[in-house]
Amino acid sequence: MMKFAVVSFPGSNCDEDLYYAITDDLHEDATIVPHTATDLTEFDVILIPGGFSYGDYLRGGAIAKFAPVMSAVKAFAQAGKPVLGICNGFQILTEAGLLPGTLQHNRQMQFICEPEPLLVANNQTMFTAAFQDQQQITLPIAHGEGNYYCDAATLAKLRDRHQIAFTYQHNPNGSVSDIAGITNEAGNVLGMMPHPERAVEAIQGGTDGLLVFKSLLQAHLRTV
Amino acid sequence: MFLAQVHVTYKPSILDPQAVAIKNAMHRLDFDQVTAVRQGKYFEITVDAPTSDAAETQIEAICDQLLANPNMETYRYEVKELANQ
Numbered sequence: 001m002m003k004f005a006v007v008s009f010p011g012s013n014c015d016e017d018l019y020y021a022i023t024d025d026l027h028e029d030a031t032i033v034p035h036t037a038t039d040l041t042e043f044d045v046i047l048i049p050g051g052f053s054y055g056d057y058l059r060g061g062a063i064a065k066f067a068p069v070m071s072a073v074k075a076f077a078q079a080g081k082p083v084l085g086i087c088n089g090f091q092i093l094t095e096a097g098l099l100p101g102t103l104q105h106n107r108q109m110q111f112i113c114e115p116e117p118l119l120v121a122n123n124q125t126m127f128t129a130a131f132q133d134q135q136q137i138t139l140p141i142a143h144g145e146g147n148y149y150c151d152a153a154t155l156a157k158l159r160d161r162h163q164i165a166f167t168y169q170h171n172p173n174g175s176v177s178d179i180a181g182i183t184n185e186a187g188n189v190l191g192m193m194p195h196p197e198r199a200v201e202a203i204q205g206g207t208d209g210l211l212v213f214k215s216l217l218q219a220h221l222r223t224v
Numbered sequence: 225m226f227l228a229q230v231h232v233t234y235k236p237s238i239l240d241p242q243a244v245a246i247k248n249a250m251h252r253l254d255f256d257q258v259t260a261v262r263q264g265k266y267f268e269i270t271v272d273a274p275t276s277d278a279a280e281t282q283i284e285a286i287c288d289q290l291l292a293n294p295n296m297e298t299y300r301y302e303v304k305e306l307a308n309q
Contacts, residue, residue: 058265059293066290077236095293102295110228149238174239 001029004222005043008074009035009064012052014086016196020199024046026184026213035067046073048089050142050195054066060103060145061091069087070096082126083189083190087143090181090191093157095163099191100158101150103143107174111144114204116194117169118180122162125183125217127190128210139194141172146193148175148182161185166192225308226279227299230291230301231248232263238296270306279303 004022008015015032022030033040034096042045054063055059070092077098085093090098093099106112117139120212131137150158155176158164173193181192198207234240240263247261269286273279280303287299 058291062290062293094295102293104239104296105241107239107241109245147239151295 002045002217003043004028004030004032004045005040006047006049007033007035007037007069008032008049008066008202009051009053009092010087011052012049012054014049014088014195015051016136017195017197018047018049018086020115020214021200025200025210026217028217030215033069034088035064035069036071037069037094040069040072043076043081045084046076048073048083048085048092049197050087050089052093053088054154056088056145059091059095060088061093061095064088064092065096066118074098077184077189077193080186080188082219084127084216085189085191086194086195086197087146090193091145093189094189098189101148101155101176101182101184103145103193104147104149104174105145106143106172107148109144111142112146112172113142114140114172115178116141116172117195119167119169121167122183124162125165125187125190125215127212127215129158129167129218130215136169137211138199138206139195139209140198143173143193144200147173147194148179150176158182159187160162163187165190166194225271226276226305227302227306228267228269228271228279228283228301228303230257230267230283230290230299231264232267232297232299233262234288234296235298238295265291271303276303276305 120135167178196212199209243263
């Protein structure tokens with residue numbers, strides 16, 4: 001069984017959705033790990049869930065980046081193992097310096113909760129290999145601060161190194177270059193605002209999200 | 225003891241939709257002469273440091289690591305000595 005860790009901070013609220021996506025739908029092993037954990041070496045993947053860690057006090061992810069578990073997350077990422085941050089998890093990964101850029105307030109200052117059409121901009125990553133190149137998919141978004149911002153030099157690097165994994169088809173929040181999800185340069189850390197764990201069963205309106213987790217499983221099976 | 229008064233604001237290049245909404249509200253209240261609004265965060269931090277320089281060093285480290293996100297924000301601060309209590 002592939003072992004997924006779901007890190008739960010005070011204020012995380014998508015941790016159980018992720019847990020059930022992995023156990024009920026991907027049929028692999030998942031453990032909800034508290035923010036106080038210091039050793040994650042037994043796991044194959046770390047998932048950083050959405051929600052409002054530490055109430056989003058100061059800025060989304062600004063307090064979570066100092067949680068005890070984050071040292072273990074950084075060591076895990078530096079070892080080349082996969083780390084996936086979703087929504088607030090994406091904000092935490094940028095604040096922690098594991099991904100470039102920042103998530104700002106949405107351009108229109110509204111919280112958006114909608115199924116959102118996306119494009120798989122790069123299917124050559126361990127998180128997206130189960131998708132077709134440029135595949136059009138739909139995943140739910142639910143955020144007030146999802147407006148991805150980086151400076152022009154960083155954007156040029158993201159493009160040159162094929163770090164843009166997902167883009168919006170109809171930019172809902174003002175993100176630079178329609179960015180919905182990016183990887184780090186090494187390709188083993190992905191941050192995305194859309195929620196793949198909310199699109200894993202037909203009753204949720206679609207199952208496109210399951211392919212993110214299937215991609216990770218395929219990459220894992222190639223290494224064991 | 226020293227008191228640091230810290231202001232964190234968005235860089236001018238950063239869109240600040242809250243400030244735009246606040247400016248629009250000012251215009252609805254007929255304050256038509258308002259031409260620009262910027263919103264920021266204000267902190268008062270009391271530091272037990274031996275000198276003003278030592279307090280400033282700590283405040284800068286706190287701003288860089290926690291209070292401001294250097295991608296989109298800048299900060300400025302003043303440190304003043306508090307009278308003995």
